[in-house]
Amino acid sequence: MQTATSTHWLTLSDWTLMAVTGPQARAFLQGQVTCDIRELTPGESRLGAHCDPKGRMQVSFRALATAEEQVLLRLPRAMVEATTASLGKYIVFSKAELSDETGHYRLRGLCGPDARKQLTEALVEPATEPGQWVTHDGGFIVTLDEQRYECWLTEAQAEILDQHFGQPTAGNTQWRLLDIRAGLGEVLPQTQGLFTPQLLNLTRIGGVSFRKGCFTGQEIVARLHYKGKLKQRMRRLSAACSDPDALLPGTLLHNGDGKKIGDLVTAAPSGPDTCECLAVIEDSALEGEIQIDHTFRAEPLSLPYTVE
Incomplete structure (x- = not known):
């Protein structure tokens, strides 16, 4: 039975990771997505979206740069095919590749009042501020708030932590509820092309940069920001x-x-x-x-x- 004081170890099978890798990975994404890829310094992630030329969101994600030539995108598993199509039509002109990393990572969630303490004891001390991350042995721990952490783990790490915390419970519903309470919307197959970034409040949570320069759909998104009235x-x-x-x-x-x-x-x-x-x-x-x-x-x- 779950209570408000419990700490929960969850599987997050509704979400997965994709990677953009190559010498021009960052430059490619900088010209395509709403967030500023230059802000993906070590330990920092950003929410963002890829829009069509009309400024409508095709994909939403959380991005972090694991290395100079690789950026990971965390997104709904149901959007892998759409992401491949949306970004794939542009990436062919860059020295970069887009790949589905589902087979390389296991997504887990840890939430509750003792989550930070337990994660520190079991693996590594997580970052303090929301959106920041730490890495350990090839895995990544993203802080969402002081009681919620998303773990992008290697298979070996997942096995170790599953033994430590006990077998994880199915957590998609609980994690989605926590996302809702945090005001974090996302694009799903049924809503692809329906919303602008402003409609999903992406401009309120750091998911759009109006200083980065051009990106696909930027003209429409910027016009709505500076001249439109929502x-x-x-x-x-x-x-x-x-x-x-x-x-x-x-x-x-x-x-x-x-x-x-x-x-x-x-x-x-x-x-x-x-x-x-x-x-x-x-x-x-x-x-x-x-x-x-x-x-x-x-x-x-x-x-x-x-x-x-």
Whole structure:
């Protein structure tokens, strides 16, 4: 039984790693993605996205540079094929290669009030600030907050830690809920090409640099930033729903009059009859009735950062 004071060792099979490797790996990504690859100094990661020329997000990820000629991208496993297609059409012109690293790493999550202490005793002391990382024997520990750590491990490391912490439990649902509470949305197959970075609050959490220069879709993204006025953005909601499978990414949101007011980004169960979700929703709709798929009533919840 999980409690608020427990520490949980989880398998994260819904996510995986891809690598961009080669002499021009960083230069290639710098000209393609929203975050500034130059900021991937040792110990620093960045959230980011690859957009199409219209500024619509094709892929979202967390990036860290493992070496001068390699950058790892952590993203939903369901987006590997889409990422290969999205970045692959441009990478052919660079001295770089894109690869699926699923076979080389095991993703684990450790969360709870004693997570930092236990991780330090078992493997290595993690970084202090969110988004920072440390490496140990070929694996990477990314700090998400003071009680949550994502572990990108070699097979040997995963076996050692599984013995130390006990066999991990399936953690996709719990990890997604924690991402929702942290306000971290992501692009999934159902929402590929639907959102701009601004709509998923990527500009609020360091996922877009307007000083780095050109990247695919940059003209549209920058125009929205400097001249546009957003009338909708991603919010956190609580929904009365006992079946989380009914809350699929891309599901429409409506008001009490049946007018479309938004799109679902992601959802996870938070109780026997409730789910929490992230959804892009019109600002003007927040005070009225919110329905997901004309069925599930939803109420706004707070995010850990401001969006206005």
